[in-house]
Amino acid sequence: MTGFALHLLRHGAPETPGLLMGRTDDAPTPEGIAASVAQAQNLGIERLIASDLRRSRAAGEAIGAAIGVPLIIDPRWRELDFGDWDGQAASTIDRDALGRFWSDPDANPPPGGERWSVFARRVSAAIADLVPVPTLIVTHGGAMRAALHALCGFDQRQLWAFDLPYAALLSLCVWPGEPPSAQIAGLYP
Template identity: 85%
Template structure:
């Protein structure tokens, strides 16, 4: 089997950048949507999926309109739920708790928030359910890192070495199986 192309696209800039925007459904900027469209305009894809949050869904709708592909919504591609920190600036969180979270997000989740392993489990389930066709998923930085963890065997700290700014596109070649595996084929900031 030759595998299939999987492109993970981080949503464009939100109207209020700099927040821990896990489940917070912030709106994207027009420029952020346009940046996502620019990243996707030349991709040869058969399937288009987005997280159900507006900042991803709006970019997916614009890409679908440009490419003539219907958009499927899958909430499993949402960002990590930051619990009590969600929608707030990192500076509003207890600095010691935030440091512990960044050092080990599974052992030290945000208060009332989601563990890293839960994010990885739901993204892994979404990956296993993908049809083996060229696919673009408009998602979030945390979900992209969870996909790297699941597909490439990175430990929970290694995916944070990747700079994934708004509208970054991570391209992979995925080989289905149990577990699926992948090779990184491109990263376009």
């Protein structure tokens, strides 16, 4: 079976960086959009998908206009919902509670937030529905980590080792199947 190129692009910088933004729908900066468009040039994609949140959707719209590929919106590519912590700076959250979350986000979800396992299933379902053609998904850091978990089998501790700054591009070669698998082809900050 032949693999296909899957590119995961973290949205560019939002207007208010440094917050735990899951469902918080902060707008991207013009510079953040430009950085996203620059990363998407010359990928040879046939499909373009974005999360429905503004910071990803706006970048997806700009990329689609620049390369002539229509944008598909898929809310399954949203960031993890941080519940009561959503929209707050990490420094304002109880350090012990935040530490427990980072150590085991499934056993210690944010108050009122999404469990890691639910989040990972959501992203896995979106992956399972991909058409096997060269695809770019404009999404969020957490969704990129959930995709690495689903496709490459990385555990939660390994996932935090990936530095995914704003406008980071993660390129994979995906082999469809049950379950699908992938090889990392590149990470471009």
